[in-house]
Amino acid sequence: MHIDRRELLKLLGFGGVVLGSGLPGFSLAASKGKPPEDFMFLQLSDSHWGFSGPPNPEADKTLKETVQAVNASKLKPDFIVFTGDLTHTTDDDALRRKRMTEFKSIVADLKVPKIYYLPGEHDASLDKGQAYQENFGALHQSFVHKGVHFIALDNVSDPSGAVGDTQIDWLKSELGKLDKDAPIVILTHRPLFDLAPAWDWATADGAKVLSVLEPYRHLTVFYGHIHQENHRTTGNINHHSAKSLMFPLPAPMSVPKKAPVAWDPQHPARGLGYREIEVKDKGRALNLEEYDVRGGRV
């Protein structure tokens, strides 16, 4: 599969592009007789549709511009996954549903075969996921794409930010069907590890979830919530967060009080950037390259 690098970088400016063959374990699956079929998907996150305020005076434009940019690209991802906080929270149930309807209407224009959604706490915590399920379906799910197993976990509909024992049992059941060398992608909103618990950047029972995941040797986690790229390894597992489509947040615990990075009118797309993930060592290693939104390497 040939990918035009300029197109790739352009797309990466709005989220994370992941090459299927770049996932740990992918080539191993291929060597066991499965077709070595490359594919690509996009991770978009934290669009916070409905937000308004100084951190993004163009809040009603960013998501629409992203949709246009993805559609204008020559690249055609197999699917897109939104890793939560599709909408910005509100105490008003009717307004929450209105925002979800508007969000769906905007992303319906994406020219992509399939979109998967995950809830964020802004979508699902205040009503335990009721409006989310009405609009987007199940709070957690699994699917297989070209030999890669995807498991989307819900760590937000419980307002304490826990996955919960019932879902952990389901996760064990899903993983129990798989070989320990199977390529697996876990999708979540919150980080599963304690990135910055004092900033609520953690999952209440994340340690329990990670103990279930740890035996699987080729497992990668993609998440959102923290509005910036972050790359961390726990045991065998690599964790990669995505940028937001609304406003960036500061690096974990880098300032006394967590608050959105101030809007810069000279650089309205600040905080948008891209991450390239390439395959190395027959799919067993990830080569990550970070770029700013204008194409300069960071």
Next chain:
Amino acid sequence: MKGVVLGLAVGISLQLVAHAVAAEASPPRVIKMTAKKFEYSPAEVHIKKGEHVVLELTSLDRKHGFKLPELGIRADVPAGGTARVDVTAEKPGRFPFACDIFCGDGHEDMTGTLVVDP
């Protein structure tokens, strides 16, 4: 002479134990706090190094959380109810705490700091 020294030592030891018991028996200082969307009050709490205090948190609206990760402390603060949290800090410093039960648009701002003075 040996017996006198032994008796003196036992006497001193008993005195120390009595002081320790008295110190332990004195109730810890109670610091009253409130929690509501989207703030704790006070948001900055001072205690002395080694002091045993009880934070008495009362929610004025809905259920909130209280998480102080660096001291391994967390509690639910029930809607309209009170949570009592025992705190003894052995090292001085500033330790952030936050609500860890999502409570709405502003939840991220519901934070505070425990300051342990030397």
